Amino acid sequence: MNDRLSTITLSQRDGRTIILHGVRLLRRYHRLFLAVGIGTFIVGCGATLSLRRSFVATATVVVSPTVSDPVGTRGGQQAESLSDDELATQAGLLQSRDVAAAVLHSLPAPAGRTGFSLKGMLCAHGLYPACPKATRADPGAEAQAQVDRLLAAVTIAPMPRSRIISITVNADDGRRAADLANAFVIQYQQLALDRQRADLNRTAAWVDSRTAQLRERWLEAATNASTFNATHKLSNTGDGAGNGPLIEREMSETAVSLTQAQGRLAAAEARADALARASARGEARGLVALTQQPILVATANTLQQLDSARMQKAAALGPHHPDLAGLDQQIATTRASLAAETHAALASINEDAMSARAEVAQLAHDLDRLRQEASSQGSPQAEYRMLTQEAQSARDVYEAFLERSKELVDRVALLQPPVAFVSHAAAPDSATFPNRRKLLMGVVVLSLVAATGAVFLRDLFSSGFGEVEQLRALVGLPLLTAIPRIAGRDRRSVRRHVLDNPFSPASEAVRSLLAQLSLSAPKTTGRGRVVVVASASAGEGKSSLAAWLAGLARTGGQPVLVIDGDHREGTPGRSPLCPGLTELLAGEASVGEVVRPDPETGVDFLPAGAPKLFPFDTTEIARLREMLKELGRSYSLIVIDSPPLLAMPDGLVYGALADQTVFICRWLSTSRSAVLSSIERLRSYGAHVSGVVVSMAEEHATAHPGARYGRQDTRRIALHHNS
Incomplete structure (x- = not known):
């Protein structure tokens, strides 16, 4: 018990001695304490007041479900949910350089404020000997530098397990921060709509050209039938119910089969053409929509994921970071695999087209044979019915393509952007950084710590006796x-x-x-x-x-x-x-x-x-x-x-x-x-x-x-x- 009391007494005495020693040091070196404390406080206050104020504004958008490609099946349906890769892809596209350049075009960067500089004034009047030489700035490099600065001030974060993306912009002015955040969404919507409209216009142009060809074919078949009727002066061209000789029924069925085979051939050629153009432009999403082969779909999805991951890392770490080399190698390998699978898909579609072309040739040969037989039998009526059926078949194909062209035109007018506003960014009332009150409190604490540390260091390195x-x-x-x-x-x-x-x-x-x-x-x-x-x-x-x-x-x-x-x-x-x-x-x-x-x-x-x-x-x-x-x-x-x-x-x-x-x-x-x-x-x-x-x-x-x-x-x- 006595040992415990003596230990407590010694500890109390040591603590009191340390406190008294510290007080004596502060009294002894009070000038040093005041000089270091005031100097640190002045420097800290100057640094705090010189910090540039920054404002943060945030806009929130929701990603719209994906719509199937218009060239595919009619009435494409929307996806019920989005994967994390699709959400990350949209976030990366929002933070692309094209969007940033469009934002700067709509909201040019304000001119930098230049304060008073004695050296600048002397250089302006030619009174300073070591003035830097004026160099002509490259407009392209300056524009890219502005894009880099803007992207560095933007943070786009997708929320997991949702379709929400937040766009946060840091700027020197609260109003500009809000305008930039909203402009990123608006410009991305415009660019995405322009891209979708261009794709649909290209598809519509191809459908229109194909429709024009089919119309010429129909008009040619109808003209041939009318000319044949006028040449042979036929008065009885049939009862309209298909009740004729056996050779006429065979010719009619062959003509129908020929029309169907020609439709399949046209569809296969259209799919091959669209798939080739999508492969040439490197559109992975188009490849997914245009083919039903599982391996090609999986390869295209993998390429989309790798592109999204690289875009995110490039935005976060910079375009020349060493970690991007591995992703570039994976992307190159995946692109090669995608090209191989696309080539295989094109080969399969070409095989279908070749099969349909052979079937068309065979049916055309059979139809010619039936016509020869009908001619040898001296049946102008059967020949006329055959020409009429060909014209009707060409008309049906033409009307189908014409309806498809109208649908594409209507879909261009109904296009929707991939993202929509949930909440617009509002200008903040106060600066987000710096919090001067907290920083000044920290400066006060730092000044006290620096002054106390200077006193104790002075005592530590003192060669004389202080006690x-x-x-x-x-x-x-x-x-x-x-x-x-x-x-x-x-x-x-x-x-x-x-x-x-x-x-x-x-x-x-x-x-x-x-x-x-x-x-x-x-x-x-x-x-x-x-x-x-x-x-x-x-x-x-x-x-x-x-x-x-x-x-x-x-x-x-x-x-x-x-x-x-x-x-x-x-x-x-x-x-x-x-x-x-x-x-x-x-x-x-x-x-x-x-x-x-x-x-x-x-x-x-x-x-x-x-x-x-x-x-x-x-x-x-x-x-x-x-x-x-x-x-x-x-x-x-x-x-x-x-x-x-x-x-x-x-x-x-x-x-x-x-x-x-x-x-x-x-x-x-x-x-x-x-x-x-x-x-x-x-x-x-x-x-x-x-x-x-x-x-x-x-x-x-x-x-x-x-x-x-x-x-x-x-x-x-x-x-x-x-x-």
């Missing part, structure tokens, strides 16, 4: 204090901060540091303590910390000396002619000549003196040790402002000779490798490193002595101190 716990875990030394950033406008105000603001958080932090150094200092008899303030590089606040430590120790009544240890470069802002540490170690000046009060803090100060080119040698190290012992008899605290440890080894010498060494690093600035390298070098020189001080820390960082005091408490303490 006190990280510093403690890495260096393995006590964290003596964390000095917050102060708002100093000049060097003097910064160096006098602890004197002018004795109860500020920074002053309390330095006071706490001074107390820790006093309590942890080794016992020294007869001399003062030597404290070295060291850092890895310049600009981390060690000079200010040395001045603050000395200033606070002096306010407590202790004699304090600050030594500028950077004798190779000298104190910034001071004259190189001023004697200091360099002259003191060289024996060119005494302590009284080089030590002077600091005008800013009032403590005694030993400047660096003239710059040196080389680090300390063994003689100078021994003199420095003796000098520190001698100065320790006069001062209770000696603070050495050492040079950067990574720049020169002089600071390591100071650390080895001092009683205590305070290593200072700047918050978020000093790299981890620099801190570890500097501390390792100090330890290798035998320096006694008391701990680490963090400078310019954030206000929310831990280990802020005095951070809990409010303004009223600070004012009350300050009044009591002054009194």
Whole structure:
């Protein structure tokens, strides 16, 4: 039970730590957060507002049942239902390039809007040197490109297990989208009717020519009968009931059989002609309607299915997609098989025609034989009846073809398009894309995510310390204090901060540091303590910390000396002619000549003196040790402002000779490798490193002595101190 409670407590503590860490990161990099967030929001808003608006309109049509070919059996009946292949075929025909071109012809594409362009304006006036050369556009290529763009904006989807097809068009204007959707249906209806009308007109023309031939044959037979009657001056041409001699009845029956055989021959020739023309034009549906052979019907249906599948894939994937190669090969194979089956069907029909032609020839021969017999018997009456029957038979055939021609003319007038409107497309009230409200909400979320990610990446790739716990875990030394950033406008105000603001958080932090150094200092008899303030590089606040430590120790009544240890470069802002540490170690000046009060803090100060080119040698190290012992008899605290440890080894010498060494690093600035390298070098020189001080820390960082005091408490303490 206790383990479970401890686990829950740790998880809650980890979650709270993560949340607090995230809040600290946002406060630390708030400028980065705002910059990335606002930048992403502006870019996202610009991209959202620059998106072209698109409107979608949908028209719905129903596919009419298929009507049998007019050349076939009379009274062709409609199919009760449609197969999925027929529905897909109609959808593919609706999305064909011919229909798209007709739509663009009826509704030309609007002229593109061109915005202001500085480059275009300069090119128009001949002021821009790198203007593109004007090229003359190919009208045909431009028209094909417009067709491609229109087909890319059209989606035609057949609904399964129904006869409904939806036509959806995407356009920049709602009214144009609706007009295009309706125009696709109207233009397809017109093209389909034109195609059907052309097919029926071709069939009607053939029937008319055949009817004219039959009429001439009938008129010729009637003229022959009338001429024969007038030549022989026949007064009794028969009783009209067929009661005559046996040879006359045989001639009559033979003539009837001949007429029937001629009708079958004409029908076979008509079927062969129509089938040959349908095969030459590649009309699979015509082949299905004109033949009753199962293999040919199945092959034609397969070809229709493959053509429909290729049309759909070409519309969806493009005319040059690799998947179309396999379909093209299958279509070619099926066409070859269809040609073979059509050839076989034509051969069968030709065999029927040959059989009918042979039968006609045989009957004609028999009829001639009967006529010869009748002539030899001297029967003009029988000859006349035969001529009359031939004329009547030719008339019957002529009237049948004439009736068929009238039916074709009537059917042309009653043609119906293959699709009919279920609902016309209406102009949408609002744009379908983009949904700016949702996109702007997404832009806001994206901006927050991008800004947060930038903050965490900045912290992840930061080389410095952002958390006190990280510093403690890495260096393995006590964290003596964390000095917050102060708002100093000049060097003097910064160096006098602890004197002018004795109860500020920074002053309390330095006071706490001074107390820790006093309590942890080794016992020294007869001399003062030597404290070295060291850092890895310049600009981390060690000079200010040395001045603050000395200033606070002096306010407590202790004699304090600050030594500028950077004798190779000298104190910034001071004259190189001023004697200091360099002259003191060289024996060119005494302590009284080089030590002077600091005008800013009032403590005694030993400047660096003239710059040196080389680090300390063994003689100078021994003199420095003796000098520190001698100065320790006069001062209770000696603070050495050492040079950067990574720049020169002089600071390591100071650390080895001092009683205590305070290593200072700047918050978020000093790299981890620099801190570890500097501390390792100090330890290798035998320096006694008391701990680490963090400078310019954030206000929310831990280990802020005095951070809990409010303004009223600070004012009350300050009044009591002054009194």
